[in-house]
Amino acid sequence: MSASPIIDIRNLRTHFHTEKGRVTAVDDVSFHVGRNEVLGVVGESGCGKSVTSEAIMQLLNPEITDFEGEILFDGENLLALDEARLARIRGNDISMIFQDTTSSLNPLYTVGDQIIEALQAHGRQSRQEAARTALEMVKATGIPSPEKRLSEYPHELSGGMRQRIMIAMALVCRPRLLIADEPTTALDVTTQAQILDLIMQMKAELDMAVVFITHDIGVVAEICDRVAVMYLGQVIEDSTVESLFDAPLHPYTRGLMQAMPTIESDPAEDLYTIRGRVPSLFDVPTGCRFAERCPYATGKCRAEAPTLEAATDGHKVRCWHWKAIAAGEMTESEAELQAG
Amino acid sequence: MTDTSRPDHDLRAAKTRLKNEQRALTLRRFMANRLAVCGLGLTVVICLLAFLGPLLTPHGPLDINPIDRLQPPSAEHWMGTDNFGRDIYVRVLHGTRASLLIGFSVALLSSLIGVAIGLYSAYFKLLDHVLMRITDGLMAFPAILLAISVIAVFGPTTRNVILTLVVVYTPLIARVVRSNALVVKEQPYIESLRALGSSRTRIIWRHIFPNTVSSLIVQASFVFAVAIITEAMLSFLGVGIPAPHPSLGNILYDGKNVITSAWWMTVFPGAMIIGVVLGQNILGDGLRDFLDPHTNKAVSKR
Numbered sequence: 001m002s003a004s005p006i007i008d009i010r011n012l013r014t015h016f017h018t019e020k021g022r023v024t025a026v027d028d029v030s031f032h033v034g035r036n037e038v039l040g041v042v043g044e045s046g047c048g049k050s051v052t053s054e055a056i057m058q059l060l061n062p063e064i065t066d067f068e069g070e071i072l073f074d075g076e077n078l079l080a081l082d083e084a085r086l087a088r089i090r091g092n093d094i095s096m097i098f099q100d101t102t103s104s105l106n107p108l109y110t111v112g113d114q115i116i117e118a119l120q121a122h123g124r125q126s127r128q129e130a131a132r133t134a135l136e137m138v139k140a141t142g143i144p145s146p147e148k149r150l151s152e153y154p155h156e157l158s159g160g161m162r163q164r165i166m167i168a169m170a171l172v173c174r175p176r177l178l179i180a181d182e183p184t185t186a187l188d189v190t191t192q193a194q195i196l197d198l199i200m201q202m203k204a205e206l207d208m209a210v211v212f213i214t215h216d217i218g219v220v221a222e223i224c225d226r227v228a229v230m231y232l233g234q235v236i237e238d239s240t241v242e243s244l245f246d247a248p249l250h251p252y253t254r255g256l257m258q259a260m261p262t263i264e265s266d267p268a269e270d271l272y273t274i275r276g277r278v279p280s281l282f283d284v285p286t287g288c289r290f291a292e293r294c295p296y297a298t299g300k301c302r303a304e305a306p307t308l309e310a311a312t313d314g315h316k317v318r319c320w321h322w323k324a325i326a327a328g329e330m331t332e333s334e335a336e337l338q339a340g
Numbered sequence: 341m342t343d344t345s346r347p348d349h350d351l352r353a354a355k356t357r358l359k360n361e362q363r364a365l366t367l368r369r370f371m372a373n374r375l376a377v378c379g380l381g382l383t384v385v386i387c388l389l390a391f392l393g394p395l396l397t398p399h400g401p402l403d404i405n406p407i408d409r410l411q412p413p414s415a416e417h418w419m420g421t422d423n424f425g426r427d428i429y430v431r432v433l434h435g436t437r438a439s440l441l442i443g444f445s446v447a448l449l450s451s452l453i454g455v456a457i458g459l460y461s462a463y464f465k466l467l468d469h470v471l472m473r474i475t476d477g478l479m480a481f482p483a484i485l486l487a488i489s490v491i492a493v494f495g496p497t498t499r500n501v502i503l504t505l506v507v508v509y510t511p512l513i514a515r516v517v518r519s520n521a522l523v524v525k526e527q528p529y530i531e532s533l534r535a536l537g538s539s540r541t542r543i544i545w546r547h548i549f550p551n552t553v554s555s556l557i558v559q560a561s562f563v564f565a566v567a568i569i570t571e572a573m574l575s576f577l578g579v580g581i582p583a584p585h586p587s588l589g590n591i592l593y594d595g596k597n598v599i600t601s602a603w604w605m606t607v608f609p610g611a612m613i614i615g616v617v618l619g620q621n622i623l624g625d626g627l628r629d630f631l632d633p634h635t636n637k638a639v640s641k642r
Contacts, residue, residue, distance in 0.1 A: 057535050083540075091537030097521055098535075102635050103528040117546075121538040277530065 005032035006074060006177055006209045007056065007094075013068035014055050016047075025051045027233040028069075028332045030308070038203065038210040040224035040241070042256075043219055046278060047066070048233040049213045055213075057223075058086050071176070086150075092122045095170035099182040101162035104183055105154035111165045112138075112150030118169045137168040141198055147222045160191035164198065171202055178203070179211045184219065198224055215257055221245055226314075229253050232278060232289045235308060239315035249317040251294045251328060288320065296330050297319055369630070382619030385412050386612075389601040390436040399427035401586045410602045422594055431586040432609050439568045439616060442498065445507040447560045448569035453506065455556065456514025459544050460512070464520035472518070474517025475511035481509040484573060491579045501580055505570060509563045512607040516559045523562035553632035561624035565617045572613055588613050 002043040014026040017018040026048040031077060033039045041049045048054045054060050058078060063254065064337055068139060071078040077087070115134040119125055123209050127131065131150075138146040141164040154162060163183060170178060180199060184192040200223055203210050212224060220227055220241065229237040229252065237250040248254045258272040265271075300320055308318045322329045364428045370379060394401070397418070405425035410538035413420045419428035457475070461468040478486075487504045494500045523529065525548060532542050575589025583590055595605030 059531055059534055086540055087537045089537070090535055096529060096535040098532055100528050104532045106529045106533070108547075117533075117538065118536045121536055121542065125625070166532070169532075173537075294568075336494050 004075075005034050005072075006037075007071040007211075009052070009056070009069070009074065010031040011069040012052065012071060013053060013061070013066075015049055015066040015068075017064045017066075020282060024284070025233055025281060026055065027284075029230070029233070029235050030069075031228045031235060031238055033208055033211055035091055036203070037138075038200075038212055039301075040220035040227040041211060041213045041230060042215060042220055042227060043230035044215055044278065046281075047230040049230050050181055052230075053096065053181050053211065053213055055178065056179060057090060057094060088122070088249045091118055091170075092173045092179045093175055094179065095173070095175040096181060097163070097170045097183045098283065099185050101159050101166060102154075104166060105162060107154055110151050110153055111157065111162075115150070115165070115169050115172055122173055133172060137172045138165070138315050140202070141165075141168045142194075149337045155170070159187055160194065163187060163191075165194050167195070167198060167202065171206060174206050175208060177209045177211065179213070180217070181213045182215070185214070192198040192219075198222070216262060222249045229256075232284065233281065234289060234318060236290065236318045237314075238308065239317075242311070243315045245280060247326065249311055249315065249322040250290075250319050251296050251325065254289050254325075288318075296325055346615050372421040373626050373630050375622055379619050379621070379623030379626050380419055382546070382615065383426050383623055385437065386616055387440060388620060390440055391431050393433040397427065397430055397578055399430045401426065401431045403427070410598065410605075412602075413604055416516075417426055420602065422591070422602075422605055425597060428591070428604060431591055435609060436612050436616065438498070438581055438585070439571055439595065442502055442571045443564040443568040443616075443620075445502045445508060446576045448562040449502070449506045450510040450513050451556060451560045451621055453550065455517050455552070457510065457514040458517025458519040458552070459521050459548060461547070462518045462525055463540065463544055468518075471514070479515075482571060484562045484577075487570065487574055488577065488579050491574070495624055496579050496582045498581055499539045501571060501574060503565045507572070508569060512563055513556065513559055516555050517552050520555050521548050524548050524551040555628075558624050558628040559633065561620055561627060564622035565624070568616055568620070569613065574612065577592055 007202075007310070009032065010030050012026055012029045013024060016023045016025055023093050029048070031039065031041075039218075043049050043050065051060070055067065056078065058081075064160075067079050069079070073089065076164055078089070081089070109117075112131065112134055115128045116127065119130040119133060119281065120127070135146060135150060138150060141166050143149050149157065149161065154165075157165065167183075176273075178199070183199070184195050187195060189230055196219065199210065199212075201322065202208075212220070214220060224241050227238070228235045228315075229250065231252050236246070237244065237253050239249075244253065248257050255272070255274040259274065261271060265334055278287060279289070279292065285302070287300075287302040287304055288294070288297070288306055291297040294301065298321070304320075306318050306320045308316050311317050311322055319325070321330055399417070403426060407419070407425065408417070408421050409423055409425040409427075411417055411421040416534075417427050417429065419432060422428055422431070452637040457471050486508060490499055490504045490507070530543060530547060533547060540625075569586070571580055572589035572592070576593045577589040578590070578593065580589050583588040591609040592606055595602065595609070599606050
């Protein structure tokens, strides 16, 4: 029973209809999150991590979006549900926190009102009860003088406090899954650490699963159990944190790791960079999506797209040559990169 | 016991003081906005005059006195008399009262309908297409012509005048509310509300609507002014408030025939229309400056 995942995404495709034509922002993404597990979703801007999270919450404009595949939440396919059922799941069973704390709270209401709103949207409590629950929740987030904060407006709070309020809002209905969409990106480093601690503490208290979307691979190492690395709308590597940091298999992940400065790295030396740039979604390569930038790319990579295959137990990778690369049989070939 | 309640009490007192100070500050900010104060002053004076002014003279708006017809302004008749010997002063004030009532009803009703149309068409795309094409059509149609034809069919009563003007001016409100709502709708906090599971109705009325109120108030004050002008035009054309009941428009119409010999019949109602509309327009401009944070800065810098 406890082995079944809380959310199981199977072959999710998300297409947007734009003026320039149909764009597939998320292409064949599959991952699952077990109960009480923290999954990190990593990738650079535009790789589809936010779209995936918005697809789970069904927040995308249905008039311009098509979905394929399945998003099973506790066995229920979210893509097949009607708006009324979805509204009951959102905030109640699945909650989300956002990156931008400034504009994610309505400036016209006090933060207390907005937390109460979250409770009343699910119609479980009277206003007094809701106010009490809200206060408890805000206390739990560790804000100093919580009673006073509740009657303040968003602009009167600092970014870190606003993020705590957002977390209180998201968790006040005790969801089973929290989606955190880069919750610490807009905060300074000390506050980041506090917010991460808070999320982990809340996760333990409420016994919920967390999908943590970020582009900070250091954060992933710190708090996640498993990681899905995304590139251009696809999951290219999916593994446990230990396995990924011990032995990254995909050339892109290896590149990301190398690009991270460590305490031992020589300050005078240039940081490693991945060559080239992410192709446009309007011009997706036919073969492997990373081939153009990959130092190991061969003709096969450019012609045929690899699938996500299991390398070891619990470690999946989308690359033709992961075995050879891991064994050190292939070297970075500059000449071939330039030719391609 | 007393030890713990004492600082509590102090805190509450400080809070009330802060609230009072904030209120005083808002009032001061409004008073510093000369435009708004002038407009408000003018409107209030005219309203008082319209509702209390007729009590100052013994004449009624419909009292005919053929002997005293076309008298110039005097101590007896402050604004002279018309071609039936009716007192212009009383008639102008009663006409103003009718105009204000019509303007207010039109502004209120078209705001109510316009807000609903604007909010829902911002939120539902299909509805938007239908409603906005209807408002396009209404806006393309000359207001006066539409009003004349509607009243020609349903008869010239005050109620019909109001309803026609509501139909004509609702699109103005709906457009403004819609464009504001479209902006607010894309704010991240609306998305986060959806992520919390708030229902559409709740989001639309509790979160989008309050964000459109400031421009709504401004637009409504302009509709108020324009409705008064249109009502005067309709009455002038004989399809507004039916004679013999006074309205600024039909006093002007009566005065038109004798304009060379009795100037007071056109000047006083004309001046009153100018006064009412000017007051409303200035108030609307002032309110816009007051409610819009961007123009605020410009005011305070001066």
